[in-house]
Amino acid sequence: MTGETDTIVHIDNVTKRFGSVVAVDRLDMRIMAGEFVTFLGPSGCGKSTTLRMLGGFETPDEGRIVLDGVDVTRKPPNRRDVNMVFQDYALFPHMTVGQNIAFGLELKGEPRDEIDRRMGELLDFLQLSGFRDRSPDQLSGGQRQRVALARALAPDPKLLLLDEPLGALDAKLRGQVQIELKDIQKRTGKTFFFVTHDQEEALTMSDRVVVMNAGRVEQAGTPEDLYFRPESRFVAEFIGETNLIEGTVRGIDKDTIAIDWNGTDVRGVAHGHQPCEGDTVTASLRLENVMCHPRKPARMNAIEGRIVSKLFKGSRTSLDIRIGGHQNTVIHAYMDAGNAAQVADDRLWISWEPERLTVLRD
Amino acid sequence: MTRHTRIVMSVVYWAFVIYLFVPLALMVTMGFKDSKFIGFPIRAWTFDWYATVMQDTQVLAVFGYSMAIAVSTTVLSLIIGTWMATFLGPNMFRGKAIVFALACLPAVIPGIISAIALRIFARLIDIEPGMLAIILGHxxxxxxxxxxxxxxxxxxxxxxxIEAARDLGADSIVAFFRVTLPYLKPALIGAGIFCMLLSFDDFVRAFFLGGYQPTLPVLIFAKLRSGMSPEINAISTIVLIMTAILGLWAERSMRRLNKGS
Amino acid sequence: MAHAESDTADLGKASAPGGRMNFWGALLQNGAYQTLSNTLFKTQRRQFVMLASLPLLWIVFANLGPIVEMFWIGFLDSYPPKVGYEPKLTFANWAAFFQDRVFIVPFFRTLAFSLIFTVITLLITYPVAYFLAKHVKRKNQLLFLLLLLIPFWVGEIVRTYAIMILLGNNGAVNLVLKSLGLIDRPIPFMYTGFSLGVGIIYLTALYMLLPLYSALEKIPDNYLEAAADLGAGAWTRFRRITLPLSKEGIASGCTLVFLISTGYYATPVLLGGPRSTVFAETIAGFFHVAGDQWPMGAAFSSIMLIATLAATGIFLKLMGRGGKGMIR
Structure with missing residues (x-):
């Protein structure tokens, strides 16, 4: 399924520098046809530079960009079948919605009838039928975003770039638009290259998420992979909330890794790498994977602690649990609100499944 | 601020307005005086001076000449000025401050010196004094x-x-004409009318660069040197009304700059 | 000029049976145009060079050319060229300036007049600009400003003529004074430094007013409120807050008014007299009076250009800012 024929874009060992800053460092990535791939990372991580190199607005210093088998590394934006939805939408203020959408088709030299036919389709498809002769400044944020999408889809690009297109929308609308966008991508079957710093957006919509940091790929995988099986400390901390545990690898058997956590023996797993005995490692434990017990449970990874704060958050309760003894750290955990009420005493036991404690690469 | 200073300030403002308008009002009034002699008091009124101006073929020819110069100047200035702005505006390069200062130089050089320098320069590049030289100067x-x-x-x-236009298939030239130019429209209208006014009103360059055919300000100057006459007031009043209308129009277009999307 | 309307203009050739191509589409699909576009904009660098070409040529040709040529002619002993005579290099034109009171007096008079007019213009327009920026409601400011702008669209000559009517022996001022019984015979305002000053200030006030207004308008009101809160009186507030913060406007305004007022020619001719001859008239004499003496005129113009630019340069240095962005 992932044969060479399905690759629509090959980012081939690309490096881009701005002065002495390496914005993108030897990035090598294949994007499959029809895929919704999201580049996620903090600002300055190189995700936008990657997008701009795909669009033709920046030229790589090293490496190639191959679009559908053709090297487009040095082609200007107007000579590649890639279109973009801009962060501020960049709708032309002196043109109507219809003129905006027709723009790319006109420049491709499409005849008027074909332009009208295609525009009709797109307006219908994106529920913009009544807005053809409106000016962009008469539209709401969500409508503008759809017009920008229609304009970018009109010339039938091989790859659609989306540069944080939800950033300008208010939080309430954003959730709805996320679903719409994913739906549009599925129905058109287009390849979407989406860039964002918002982890929730990335997890909700993407087939595959690429987490970038300081110009390099930290980890690429499905949203579930990234959330539950982070490979690096950066990914574990950037996506969701987590507890970090530091210790020394004591032994490795076929399923789990034994770690000495300041004298307590705990068990975890590692993904995408294999630590060696004696290594000092950091491991990640998601809040919702911490189980709480009133008495000492008969399981692995059982540790006694004391609740130092308990915050009621509606459907669940957030706990800060101080682990006594040598660890002297606070573990954060969630409990169902009902169960939390049963923890009468402020002393309790925590535990976790070994596959939930992920040893991270440093 | 105290009430006292506020009153003083507003008195100063209105006094200044009066200072600006009274001379022009007097000039307009004098154009209706039924006597060849400029000066107060005015005992009889007439429209004859306007009739005289309207029938004066020389004045009409000069008016057309000035207009032609103003229009040509405006078109050229808009093209070169816009090109200059698209070069100096978004681009960063070494020595930009110097290039920018040199680009602005003609706007701050004292008028007489600019006129003399251009007169000498016109001789160097073999342009006879006249319309072409004035258009160059303006x-x-x-x-x-x-x-x-x-x-x-x-x-x-x-x-x-611009990036969106490029992304959708436009090269730099098409992107400029289809996206940037329409965006600049209010600025171009404003700047264009301003150019018309500057050119139409200019005396010193037209005087030194002109040939036998005078422009309107040069004609008025020549008439004034041979003596004041209500006919000059009539011409001046017509010019005044035209410039005020043009100016207000320019002002309205420029206002849209601030509101523009 | 081409605008968005052209996308309905259908200038393109009929293509497929289903309608015509848009003009810009047809242009971009045209092979010859594609080749041209590809060669012109092949690299960022080439595109930059294309963009820079005309402006740089224009600056060198039109902005610098005349000035350089003027300096050069100032060193020749004869110009325009005469048949059979090879002009020689000389310093005589420059030296002549320093040897005759007829030249030196108008020169320094021009600088002194311009300086005085600039200061008076500043004193007159500062309260006006302050009133506009701080006392007029924001939504009315443009209207009040427009009222002041209208007279300035009228040309130099027409406005000079208006001042002649105002100040003449049978002018409005003398008429009013006479009817009030203050004078028996008209005061000869005209053809003096006074009439010239009234005229020049009338012409240049706007160039002071606009920079002052935009500088004052930028000062937030709460600065003054904060100062008042700390116990500053009206005068202290003005001296310690408003004046320093409007310094940039003062510098730009004074520079503009000074430079512009040294350059007037028609106004001194019409409003001035024999005792207020300015250097512009001296220079013009070399070009218009019979027996053209262009080299001397060129040298004198160069001297004046150097002097005015040097004066403004020193002034701006004293005001503590570079010389950029002086207009508006």
Missing amino acids: TVHNVPFVALVVMARLSTQPKSH
């Missing part, structure tokens, strides 16, 4: 104003507009 003077107005507008255009 264009040199006006380009910095156009460039500054267009640069101000250009700086408010999101960079993504």
Whole structure:
């Protein structure tokens, strides 16, 4: 399924520098046809530079960009079948919605009838039928975003770039638009290259998420992979909330890794790498994977602690649990609100499944 | 601020308005005086001076000549000034401050010196004194104003507009004509009318660069040197009304700059 | 000029049976145009060079050319060229300036007049600009400003003529004074430094007013409120807050008014007299009076250009800012 024929874009060992800053460092990535791939990372991580190199607005210093088998590394934006939805939408203020959408088709030299036919389709498809002769400044944020999408889809690009297109929308609308966008991508079957710093957006919509940091790929995988099986400390901390545990690898058997956590023996797993005995490692434990017990449970990874704060958050309760003894750290955990009420005493036991404690690469 | 200073301030403002308008009002009034002698008091009124002006073929010819110069100057200034602005506005390069200062130079050089320098230069490049020389002189003077107005507008255009046009298949030239130019429209209208006024009103360059055919300000100057006459008031009043209308129109277009999306 | 309307203009050739191509589409699909576009904009660098070409040529040709040529002619002993005579290099034109009171007096008079007019213009327009920026409601400011702008669209000659009518022996001022019984015979305002000053200030006030207004308008009101809160009186507030913060406007305004007022020619001719001859008239004499003496005129113009630019340069240095962005 992932044969060479399905690759629509090959980012081939690309490096881009701005002065002495390496914005993108030897990035090598294949994007499959029809895929919704999201580049996620903090600002300055190189995700936008990657997008701009795909669009033709920046030229790589090293490496190639191959679009559908053709090297487009040095082609200007107007000579590649890639279109973009801009962060501020960049709708032309002196043109109507219809003129905006027709723009790319006109420049491709499409005849008027074909332009009208295609525009009709797109307006219908994106529920913009009544807005053809409106000016962009008469539209709401969500409508503008759809017009920008229609304009970018009109010339039938091989790859659609989306540069944080939800950033300008208010939080309430954003959730709805996320679903719409994913739906549009599925129905058109287009390849979407989406860039964002918002982890929730990335997890909700993407087939595959690429987490970038300081110009390099930290980890690429499905949203579930990234959330539950982070490979690096950066990914574990950037996506969701987590507890970090530091210790020394004591032994490795076929399923789990034994770690000495300041004298307590705990068990975890590692993904995408294999630590060696004696290594000092950091491991990640998601809040919702911490189980709480009133008495000492008969399981692995059982540790006694004391609740130092308990915050009621509606459907669940957030706990800060101080682990006594040598660890002297606070573990954060969630409990169902009902169960939390049963923890009468402020002393309790925590535990976790070994596959939930992920040893991270440093 | 106390009430006292507020009153003083407003008195100063209105006194200043009076200072600006009274001379012009007097000049207009004098154009209706039924006597060849300029001066107060006015005992009889007439429209004859306007009739005289309207029938004066020389004045009409000069008017047309000035207009032709103003229009040509405006077109040239807009093209060169806009090009200058698209070069100086978004681009960063070494020595930009110097290039910018040199680009603005003609706007701040004292008028007489600019006129003399251009007179000598016209001789060097073999342009006879006359229409062409005046158009050159006015264009040199006006380009910095156009460039500054267009640069101000250009700086408010999101960079993504041009990128979007490029992304959708336009090369640099098409992107400029289809996206940037329409965005600049209010600035260009404003700057264009300003150029018309500067050119139409200019005396010193037209005087030194002109040939036998005078422009309107040069004609009025010549008439004034041979003696004041209500006919001059009539001509001046017509010019005044025209410039005021043009100016108000320019002002309205420029106002849209601030409101523009 | 081409605008968005052209996308309905259908300038393109009929293509497929289903309608015509848009003009810009047809242009971009045209092979010859594609080749041209590809060669012109092949690299960022080439595109930059294309963009820079005309402006740089224009600056060198139109902005610098005349000035350089003027300096050069100032060193020749004869110009325009005469048949059979090879002009020689000389310093005589420059030296002549320093040897005759007829030249030196108008020169320094021009600088002194311009300086005085600039200061008076500043004193007159500062309260006006302050009133506009701080006392007029924001939504009315443009209207009040427009009222002041209208007279300035009228040309130099027409406005000079208006001042002649105002100040003449049978002018409005003398008429009013006479009817009030203050004078028996008209005061000869005209053809003096006074009439010239009234005229020049009338012409240049706007160039002071606009920079002052935009500088004052930028000062937030709460600065003054904060100062008042700390116990500053009206005068202290003005001296310590408003004046320093409007310094940039003062510098730009004074520079503009000074430079512009040294350059007037028609106004001194019409409003001035024999005792207020300015250097512009001296220079013009070399070009218009019979027996053209262009080299001397060129040298004198160069001297004046150097002097005015040097004066403004020193002034701006004293005001503590570079010389950029002086207009508007």
